[in-house]
Amino acid sequence: MGAVDEPGPYGRGRYDENMAPEVNISDWRKGSQWFEINRELAVRIVEDNTYYPKLKEFCTPHKCYVDEHYFQTMLTINTPHLLANRSLTYVDWSRGGAHPATFGKNDIKEEFFKKILQDQTCLYNNQPTSLCFLFARKFAPNALGPLLDIAPKVLGI
Secondary structure, eight states: OOOBOOOSTTTGGGOOGGGTTTSOTTTOOBOOSOOOOOHHHHHHHHHOOSHHHHHHHHOOTTTOOIIIIIHHHHHHHHOGGGOOOSOSEEOOOTTOSSSOOOBOGGGOSHHHHHHHHTSOOEEETTEEESOOOSEEOOBOGGGHHHHHHHHHHHHOO
């Protein structure tokens, strides 16, 4: 799970000071709603009765979101050492705004896959790796045909 202190309107801007003292703005985190956690983290989430009540009361839709703020914040407070703090999903936020770019049929080229699969270096268990992403999002319906056509070549399937 990735958890970042994002100072902008979609990170700290969605914090409600009524969540203090259990959740302070310095603890507030944001992350992708697409994540993976292990059993230990899942148990900690299910057992939580301190942070969830605060977010349930003050984290209403369109202000903040459980899957983007609660998990990341609660686990950062309780178990920061257990978070990989990275995403397994490639997302293009370069256009700005509340939603990532959508990839259409014109984006589906070998260069697109090279950018995702080869031109990255990240850490996994504190060791550098070039395989950073297992998934990508968001694809328009018209990207399906080109994805199926190019998959054998770029993915080896």
